[in-house]
Ligand code: SF4
């Protein structure tokens with residue numbers, strides 16, 4: 001009889017073999033933790049064991065020379081154990097407090113800032129479609145690098161009312177979660193269709209089905225099967241572009257950047273929230289996106305000056321109200337900015353997929 005094939009395991013690998021031995025030994029048995037300084041966390045276990053975590057920011061997209069350099073620092077100054085966070089920081093764990101300062105110095109000497117803990121601006125989470133996806137409208141990793149260069153001080157110091165989590169997304173429909181400040185591509189014109197290519201490249205029923213507002217229909221153009229878009233219905237989401245590249249939505253002038261604020265996943269102190277649009281139509285201006293940086297810095301400075309200790313961005317906005325948010329930040333306010341979902345029945349009934 002043939003041997004039974006073992007099941008194929010998939011998903012996240014078992015973290016235990018890669019974990020610092022002090023963490024493995026004391027897993028789930030921690031007495032308390034504290035935050036001795038920006039970028040450093042201290043944990044004491046019930047057994048009396050101690051461990052320090054040092055968090056360093058990276059440039060996000062890393063070549064293997066950089067990764068080797070970071071690993072060499074772990075071997076030379078740490079205990080040889082590191083992990084990358086979801087926000088592309090690297091964390092070094094050491095069981096000897098005397099190693100913390102030399103480790104920080106070694107990282108700083110190589111240009112890696114230490115910070116991103118507690119009430120700082122943590123590294124920006126982002127999608128990286130520019131490298132591997134089929135539909136990006138901007139290089140979200142580049143936005144991260146440009147912005148974090150400007151927010152360096154807010155990363156290495158803990159001077160915000162609470163933690164600020166930011167995100168960037170390179171298209172407006174897919175990846176990217178809720179964030180205190182989210183920077184998202186915004187298409188402002190319907191796709192331009194190359195009718196010569198549609199019949200050869202696109203499976204037309206899939207493209208028609210893809211549109212959330214039923215704006216696409218099959219059409220004959222110059223005697224060839226193609227597609228047409230009802231531009232009055234089109235919400236410029238870009239969902240038709242991935243299954244049908246001849247429906248080009250990216251445009252050097254009309255693909256913009258929008259900024260949303262007040263989202264969070266955390267349950268601490270208040271419920272999780274959706275972020276809301278506060279600035280639209282900013283130029284997608286690579287490689288440094290100065291207009292985006294200006295708006296983000298304005299929002300952060302206002303929050304820093306006006307937020308009470310431990311108020312997250314949305315807690316601060318809920319306390320002062322959205323009109324005051326726009327007044328204090330100086331961002332122009334229009335009625336289109338805020339949707340509190342009271343009109344959701346009408347809005348969502350525009351969708352071809354959701355009807356109620
Ligand atoms: S945000 Fe959009 S373009 Fe970027 S990786 Fe995700 S699906 Fe691709």
Ligand code: SF4
Pocket residue numbers: 190191210211212213214215216229233234235236237238239240241249
């Ligand atoms: S999928 Fe989006 S961009 Fe394409 S036609 Fe429909 S609404 Fe417009």
